[in-house]
Amino acid sequence: MDDAVRLDAVSKVYGKGQGAVAALREVTIGIPRGGFTAVMGPSGSGKSTFLHCAAGLDRPTSGSVRLGDIELAGMDETRLTELRRERVGFVFQAFNLVSSLTVLQNITLPLRLAGTRVDRAWLDEVVRRVRLDGRTGHRPAELSGGQQQRVAIARALVTRPEVVFGDEPTGALDMMTARDVLTLLREVVDGLGQTVVMVTHDPLAASYADTVLFLADGRVVDTMSAPTVDSVADRMTRLGAWV
Numbered sequence: 001m002d003d004a005v006r007l008d009a010v011s012k013v014y015g016k017g018q019g020a021v022a023a024l025r026e027v028t029i030g031i032p033r034g035g036f037t038a039v040m041g042p043s044g045s046g047k048s049t050f051l052h053c054a055a056g057l058d059r060p061t062s063g064s065v066r067l068g069d070i071e072l073a074g075m076d077e078t079r080l081t082e083l084r085r086e087r088v089g090f091v092f093q094a095f096n097l098v099s100s101l102t103v104l105q106n107i108t109l110p111l112r113l114a115g116t117r118v119d120r121a122w123l124d125e126v127v128r129r130v131r132l133d134g135r136t137g138h139r140p141a142e143l144s145g146g147q148q149q150r151v152a153i154a155r156a157l158v159t160r161p162e163v164v165f166g167d168e169p170t171g172a173l174d175m176m177t178a179r180d181v182l183t184l185l186r187e188v189v190d191g192l193g194q195t196v197v198m199v200t201h202d203p204l205a206a207s208y209a210d211t212v213l214f215l216a217d218g219r220v221v222d223t224m225s226a227p228t229v230d231s232v233a234d235r236m237t238r239l240g241a242w243v
């Protein structure tokens with residue numbers, strides 16, 4: 001099967017000895033290319049650790065992570081940094097835009113950091129997709145939260161990454177704006193064939209995905225296709241996430 005990301009027997013232990021915490025336990029899972037995958041689970045179940053290991057932001061204690069056909073285990077820090085810059089896009093809850101740069105400069109920042117030439121046609125397509133035409137000369141502070149998150153999504157797409165990872169990308173947005181951003185992520189998957197992996201606490205956000213992975217105590221305990229708000233909420237309740 002064509003996986004954009006593949007984890008094999010990935011474990012992550014924080015700390016040593018008596019205080020050691022196993023955040024991931026032998027996780028084996030493939031994330032299909034061109035799909036929208038949500039990662040859910042109770043607090044402390046390992047969602048952030050999963051995302052960080054899958055994206056090469058953190059190293060597993062053991063096991064293998066492959067991004068496309070590239071094995072991350074054993075890669076030195078310099079190569080890993082290059083790989084993150086070129087093959088991975090990130091969207092965070094807090095937008096993480098550079099306030100002194102314009103919208104366009106923020107979007108093209110990953111290209112400048114990588115020393116890559118701007119593909120004008122692709123840049124125009126990305127700006128149009130995120131509906132920021134006419135705003136490219138603004139600074140982030142002049143934009144609404146939803147618009148700022150759309151800039152972050154454009155910045156994540158501009159390098160044509162293997163995967164866009166989202167860490168609670170709608171966590172700081174009101175429901176209407178969150179829906180707008182989720183619709184955009186859905187369009188990015190459907191229209192551009194982009195692979196998106198998103199950690200969320202919100203069943204509404206998860207309902208936009210093709211597949212939901214449920215983590216509990218460092219393990220993938222279930223996967224759900226064609227999720228709905230109710231089916232996700234019900235599964236989370238049974239995992240003891242909300243009591």
Ligand SMILES: Nc1ncnc2c1ncn2[C@@H]1O[C@H](COP(=O)(O)OP(=O)(O)OP(=O)(O)O)[C@@H](O)[C@H]1O
Nearest residue numbers: 014015021023041042043044045046047048049050
């Ligand atoms: N840097 C760290 N040092 C020690 N323990 C950590 C560290 N990061 C995470 N943990 C522990 O690993 C486990 C998994 O944490 P993680 O942040 O991946 O969970 P999560 O599902 O994302 O949680 P939340 O939904 O609350 O953000 C938790 O028990 C957490 O306390």
